[in-house]
Each structure stands twice: as C-alpha cells, then as structure tokens.
Amino acid sequence: MNQEADVPTRKILVTLLKTKGAQSVGELAKQLGITEMAVRRHLNTLERDNLIESRLVRQAMGRPTHLYSLAPAADELFPKKYQHLTLDLLEELEALAGQEKVDLLFERRKDRLIGRYEDRMAGKPLSERVTELADIQNSNGYMVNLESKEDGSFVLQEHNCPISQVANQYNHACTCELAMFRDLLGSAATVERTECLAKGGSKCSYVIQPAEE
Known part of the structure; x- marks a missing residue:
C-alpha cells in the first residue's frame, strides 16, 4: 500500500473507532478489507501520534487481546461547529x-x-x-x-x-x-x-x- 493510500485508510480506521467504539486488530481488518499486518502498521502510526490507545482484555477462552480506541487528542480530528x-x-x-x-x-x-x-x-x-x-x-x-x-x-x-x-x-x-x-x-x-x-x-x-x- 503506498503512502497516498495510507492516509484515507487511516481516516476510515479512525472513523470506525469513533462510530463503533473499541475494536481489535482482527475486527478492524475485516471491516477495512486489509490484512491484520497492515492494520497494525496503521495503528502503530496512530499510536505514535497519540491518537489511539490500547488496553489488554482477557477472554474466557484463548489468549488476551488488545482493544484499540481513540485517545482524547483524536477528538480534534472531527468537525466542530x-x-x-x-x-x-x-x-x-x-x-x-x-x-x-x-x-x-x-x-x-x-x-x-x-x-x-x-x-x-x-x-x-x-x-x-x-x-x-x-x-x-x-x-x-x-x-x-x-x-x-x-x-x-x-x-x-x-x-x-x-x-x-x-x-x-x-x-x-x-x-x-x-x-x-x-x-x-x-x-x-x-x-x-x-x-x-x-x-x-x-x-x-x-x-x-x-x-x-
């Protein structure tokens, strides 16, 4: 994926987190139609910019999973009136x-x-x-x-x-x-x-x- 395509993909990812709340890498990958590796790359960029945060959630079965949600600073990305x-x-x-x-x-x-x-x-x-x-x-x-x-x-x-x-x-x-x-x-x-x-x-x-x- 080239750099120009990265920006709209990150916008869609941020919008998903805004409208649907905390999501796992797997859930985001399915909705975006890209690989989990690509999702992690976008999440790393957003985390570096302090726009998202993650928390570890234990499940009844299987290994714990990370859920990603928007950080307070991300609120400035959305229209204000x-x-x-x-x-x-x-x-x-x-x-x-x-x-x-x-x-x-x-x-x-x-x-x-x-x-x-x-x-x-x-x-x-x-x-x-x-x-x-x-x-x-x-x-x-x-x-x-x-x-x-x-x-x-x-x-x-x-x-x-x-x-x-x-x-x-x-x-x-x-x-x-x-x-x-x-x-x-x-x-x-x-x-x-x-x-x-x-x-x-x-x-x-x-x-x-x-x-x-």
Missing part, C-alpha cells in the same frame, strides 16, 4: 439584553485574558514583551509573523483568526483585541492596527512603536 454555537448564543443575548451586553461580554473576556498573560510581561523590555505577545497569539492559532524594523518598531501580522466568524458579525471583538495588545505592552509602546481580516483585509496587521520619551 463551536463558532456557529457561539454566534447563536451571542445573537440570543443581543435579542434579550441588547448590544451593550454583548459588548460587555467581550470586555470581560479581554480583561480575563489580560489577567492570564500580564505576568508574562512583567519587568520585561518592549522587545521581549512584543515577542511574548507574538508567542501568545501563535499558541492561540493566529499564525503570527513578527518583524523588527530598523527604527525600533515592530510589525505583528496575524494570518489566521480563530474567531473570524464572530469578529465579522461583532466588531467589538477586534476592538478588544487591540485594547488587550495595548494593555499588555503598556505605556512603553503605541499600537495601531493597519489591516483587519474582519474588515476585508488579507490579515490583521499591527504596527507597534516605542512610545516617545
């Missing part, structure tokens, strides 16, 4: 309590994030704070590119927005992100957003400059 749910909930809140309550929700989220990250900024010069900020956004899925300029300024670009569907409908999410950047970087810097994904840009781009003495 979190943003749709989030938008539905925000629309319900807006209908019940008004736009101001929705904005307040984003403000509270911003304050919570600042509280989570402010210790990482404490006592550091601006350049290290900017690097920390880029690392924070990268870890949250924003696909950040950070560029240092000769004049001491920085350009931070986000090529992905994990909350793009929410931000497209509720621009206050973008306002809060800019406010969070300014708060985390402190009075030593000025931060301006020059491009925004939610407003039709190809990325979110921020210019960070040292504040004038």
Whole structure:
C-alpha cells in the first residue's frame, strides 16, 4: 500500500473507532478489507501520534487481546461547529439584553485574558514583551509573523483568526483585541492596527512603536 493510500485508510480506521467504539486488530481488518499486518502498521502510526490507545482484555477462552480506541487528542480530528454555537448564543443575548451586553461580554473576556498573560510581561523590555505577545497569539492559532524594523518598531501580522466568524458579525471583538495588545505592552509602546481580516483585509496587521520619551 503506498503512502497516498495510507492516509484515507487511516481516516476510515479512525472513523470506525469513533462510530463503533473499541475494536481489535482482527475486527478492524475485516471491516477495512486489509490484512491484520497492515492494520497494525496503521495503528502503530496512530499510536505514535497519540491518537489511539490500547488496553489488554482477557477472554474466557484463548489468549488476551488488545482493544484499540481513540485517545482524547483524536477528538480534534472531527468537525466542530463551536463558532456557529457561539454566534447563536451571542445573537440570543443581543435579542434579550441588547448590544451593550454583548459588548460587555467581550470586555470581560479581554480583561480575563489580560489577567492570564500580564505576568508574562512583567519587568520585561518592549522587545521581549512584543515577542511574548507574538508567542501568545501563535499558541492561540493566529499564525503570527513578527518583524523588527530598523527604527525600533515592530510589525505583528496575524494570518489566521480563530474567531473570524464572530469578529465579522461583532466588531467589538477586534476592538478588544487591540485594547488587550495595548494593555499588555503598556505605556512603553503605541499600537495601531493597519489591516483587519474582519474588515476585508488579507490579515490583521499591527504596527507597534516605542512610545516617545
């Protein structure tokens, strides 16, 4: 079996474990129509990637057998509609309590994030704070590119927005992100957003400059 064929086979294997629960090598081989040796090869790859786990089960007759099931990390392989749910909930809140309550929700989220990250900024010069900020956004899925300029300024670009569907409908999410950047970087810097994904840009781009003495 070539490498290109391996990927869809592993997808089918993972789907079987998702829909039918724990399975033995023999059971998987029958359903996939391949040899047990081939199944073990796929299972070894999935186990290496921490996507499946196995347990030894004793039987009334014969030798114990291994049953394979999905590990918690495999949950990320399946479609999620979190943003749709989030938008539905925000629309319900807006209908019940008004736009101001929705904005307040984003403000509270911003304050919570600042509280989570402010210790990482404490006592550091601006350049290290900017690097920390880029690392924070990268870890949250924003696909950040950070560029240092000769004049001491920085350009931070986000090529992905994990909350793009929410931000497209509720621009206050973008306002809060800019406010969070300014708060985390402190009075030593000025931060301006020059491009925004939610407003039709190809990325979110921020210019960070040292504040004038």
